[in-house]
Structure formats: C-alpha cells, structure tokens
Amino acid sequence: MEEAVSTVKNAFDATDFGIRAAIDFIAVVVLVSLIYYPKHKNKDFIFTFVLFNVINFMICYLLGSAKIKIGFAFGLFAIFSIIRYRTIVVSIKDMGYFFVCVALGMLNSLASVQDNFKMLIICNVVILILTFVLERLDFIKNENAKEIVYDKITLIKPEFRTELLADLNERIGLKIHRVDVVSIDYLKDVALLKAYFYAKDSENLLPTTVDND
Numbered sequence: 294m295e296e297a298v299s300t301v302k303n304a305f306d307a308t309d310f311g312i313r314a315a316i317d318f319i320a321v322v323v324l325v326s327l328i329y330y331p332k333h334k335n336k337d338f339i340f341t342f343v344l345f346n347v348i349n350f351m352i353c354y355l356l357g358s359a360k361i362k363i364g365f366a367f368g369l370f371a372i373f374s375i376i377r378y379r380t381i382v383v384s385i386k387d388m389g390y391f392f393v394c395v396a397l398g399m400l401n402s403l404a405s406v407q408d409n410f411k412m413l414i415i416c417n418v419v420i421l422i423l424t425f426v427l428e429r430l431d432f433i434k435n436e437n438a439k440e441i442v443y444d445k446i447t448l449i450k451p452e453f454r455t456e457l458l459a460d461l462n463e464r465i466g467l468k469i470h471r472v473d474v475v476s477i478d479y480l481k482d483v484a485l486l487k488a489y490f491y492a493k494d495s496e497n498l499l500p501t502t503v504d505n506d
Contacts (some may be wrong), residue, residue, distance in 0.1 A: 310354060312410060317401035321346045321394055322419045328425050329390055338387055342394040349398030393424060434491040439477065441465070441486045449474055449484050461488055 323344050397420065404413050441461070443449070448457040454472070461469045467490045475485040 301394060309406070313354065313401050313406075313413075316352065316414060316417060317346065317350050317397060318411065320401065320421060322398050324390070324397070324422055324424060328421065328428055332428055332484065333387075335387075338390070346394040346398045347389065349395050350402045353399050353402035390424075393420065396420075434485075436489055437492050438489050439465075439467075440488050441488050443484045443486045444482065445480075446477060446482055446484045449477070449486070 321343055325339050329342070330336070377468045394402060397417065400416060400420075401413065404416070406413055443461075445457075445460065447453070448460060457472060458469050461467075461472065465488075467488070469490050471489045473487040473489075475487050477484045
C-alpha cells in the first residue's frame, strides 16, 4: 500500500514538474524568439536569457519544496541582481529582459497551482503581452545625447542659443533641441557640449565597470 502511494506521489510530482517546465519553456521561447530577437537581432544574449531561465527554474523547483519559498525566491533574486557584465556594455533594456527571464523561472517553479495552472498561465501571458507592448512603443522617442567638441565658443552664450542649435544641426545632421555646456577650454578656444536629440532607438547604456572587486 505504501509503495502504491509513493508511486502515485512520484507520478504527480513528475507531472507537476513537466507542466511547469513546459509553461516556462514556452514562455521564455516566446519572449526571446518572438519579442526580443526580431527587435534587437542579438543572438549572443539569447544564450544567456535561456540558460539563466532554465537553470533558475530547476534550482527554484528542486530547492523550493521547503517551507521557505518566499524568502528563498527573494534571496535568489537578490543574488542574481548583483551580477554585472564586466567585459561588455549592456543596455538597460537587455538587463530588463535578463530579469524577466529570471523572474519567469521563479514564477513558474514556485507559484501555487491549486487552480490547475490557470492563474500561472494567465500571469505568463500577461508578462509576455506587457513586454511585447512596451517593446513596440515606437511612437515614444528616446532622448539621446552626444558630447561634441565645439570650436565656435562665441555661440555658446545664451543669447546665441538659436544660432548654436542651427550650426550643430547643419554640422552633424541631427535635430538638436537642447545643449548643455560641459566645459570650456579658453586656451584652445573650444568647448565641450552635450547635445540632446530625439531618436527611435535609445543609446543609453550601462557604464562599463573597471573595478576588480
């Protein structure tokens, strides 16, 4: 009798793991292949996103059976949150996708499924739809900035701001709408300007780390 109960329990656990794994795999495939890659065309991050999601899902599922699910999940998420890429510059959006993949692994491995996975599937769908909609907000423009070494320092005065913007637009071919003066070198008669312009794609990246800690 005990062996039969044990067999049923193991079969139920295998079914639970299989369904959760299928939901998680489908979610991360949709996220990476249908939402991320068509927009960014960067296959290097696909390896990172999928691998972290799968590993995180397995760790959470295998170790989350103890009565510390919530604390365990937040602790593991905190560990992943301190990971930094030191050899490349990673955009804020790529880091956002990374955390979505990690969060999907935690959600699909630890969430309660007393309603036959209905709420779990709904949560996955909501996350994917929200990510897709936010990714496709092409009507919202990004304000990017470029530092420019400018030689006409007479135009950096406030009263010549219109002439300064017109000269910058003609020189660099971008529609500059505002300029900040970073520094002025009177010995060389040049000024370092930070010119702001709107663009479809963001150029705001996380700074590269050079520390050795």
